[in-house]
Amino acid sequence: MPELRHDPIQRRWVIIATERGRRPSDFAKLEPEQAGGFCPFCEGNEEKTPPEITAFRRQGTSANTPGWDVRVVANKFPALRIEGDLDRSGKGIYDKMNGIGAHEVIIESPHHEINLANQPLDQFQKIMKVYQLRLKDLMNDLRFRYVLIFKNQGVTAGASLSHPHTQIIATPVTPRTVAMELDAARNYYDLKERCLFCDIIKQDMEDGDRIIAQVDGMVAIAPFASRFPFEVFIAPLEHSHDFGVLSDDGLAALSKCLKEVLTRLNLALNDPPYNFMLHTAPNTKSKARRPSYWSTLPNDFHWHFEIIPRLVRTAGFEWGTGFYINPTPPEDAANYLRQIEIK
């Protein structure tokens, strides 16, 4: 069972893999790219993954066989385990709990060699629909306070398998980054009775020079204080705290917008490695003691995607301070991306 441990200095939870801990010699071979080898995510190899959790399948095909468009399975090497109790405990100054959670893989396509940006729009939309279905389903497990959907594209961005896939991790604590966003948004709402994210989007729309794309009510922005060059923020223009309630029309708009942005990034930056992640409201159904902000949550949080191209290395300054040196002003980045011609 992995262990969740709390850092009393940074007030952050860390997942410690206590079972098959990596030894010094395991780090010599740092995540080599697989080259043309066997791929457990390819169509036809369904029996090599843990059993299917859900899939979009052609009629008449059965689970764990070929015939799917998007397929979800448990991660074979999960960071957190699904069975068990949290069993919170303290030892002196330290706090820990069992590493309970879920860790799933969304296989975006039966085909090995297709970049997400190049998926046909209907397939892209199926992938987004699966994001939403898994998010909603995992939030029925009342042990989970947060569900994070994220994608690592390319070895530099942490992908260990090159077959196109997205990951989901459900955690029994609200992650620090999300808690900080919730906190900032709540404080802002307390002061102004307006959503912080709505106000940011409004000003960016007025300023205009940080807008990358705008599609059917979804907007892609280069954030004013971007940490990384060509960072992108995507959100609905209309206020909504919960990605889970986005309509199918909304999913279609999001698919168009995200596909366009990824295509622009790929063309401008030559298929860069990137991470993206969805920040949506935490699981308000959770059994956990409800933090005070949950009552105002529908007003003050605003779901969004963040895309981080991995073009520069983070070094001692960033790790030591939590602030960032960005060599490309977001207004320039937005301008480069807007100017890309999409055929």
Place this chain on the structure above:
Amino acid sequence: MPELRHDPIQRRWVIIATERGRRPSDFAKLEPEQAGGFCPFCEGNEEKTPPEITAFRRQGTSANTPGWDVRVVANKFPALRIEGDLDRSGKGIYDKMNGIGAHEVIIESPHHEINLANQPLDQFQKIMKVYQLRLKDLMNDLRFRYVLIFKNQGVTAGASLSHPHTQIIATPVTPRTVAMELDAARNYYDLKERCLFCDIIKQDMEDGDRIIAQVDGMVAIAPFASRFPFEVFIAPLEHSHDFGVLSDDGLAALSKCLKEVLTRLNLALNDPPYNFMLHTAPNTKSKARRPSYWSTLPNDFHWHFEIIPRLVRTAGFEWGTGFYINPTPPEDAANYLRQIEIK
């Protein structure tokens, strides 16, 4: 002039290089390792760096000529600029200020090919003394609220020149990571009237299994909630909030301890890339409005070094949540490092 911009969602400052912003094509050639080319940090090339700020020199040699052991110069491509006023301003919802600060390079040796761990002890001690001298001197500039000393070892850890060097950045804001540590330490002190760090060190000494090394009053620990495999925390056993007041005996002890730990890491992990950074108290002399915690600072903060070997890649999960998956339990890491035989 670079710009400091505030992220209203994550409440974090970002340095935006507004002058020679990097274009998309600049990222194609991602920081290649220089191989046997010209090195501006080597002895004899003193005129290729900005003028010397300070140096340990053999008697009779003059500034910006050969004859030095440790040499400090301004960074030729500084992230922040030393001249000017902060000029804080707002634009709608956003806040920014001029990118005022200092960015210096401590050249650790006239020799190109020497790893810090392999420096003779007296040279190591000179380097630590220079850390202290520059820290104290920069804190005389009342515009600066924080001075960060950090080292990037190896290309993966963000080093762009392989000649052994450390960097210093002085910032006009307290960095978020440091502010969070100060905050946690102050809250703990308010509750218990004891230093959080002292209590952590005490428990780790009692538990014993996370101790890596202990030398003359300095202790090296694998933190209970280590984010990364083989992460190390080094601090004095005796409470002290300010690295600037460490005695020469203390610097000698620190040098021995840090050199031993880096040697153990190099032997265990085959000269891994790493970052280390010093967290010491912020600049209490600064003109800035004094946050309430400064009055209790001497009691509740405790200076320390953090060493982060760069063995695993951070991916979407870490960026999306701010929490970490560590594949090596710190008790195992400490055990491996203790068992290394140093000749």
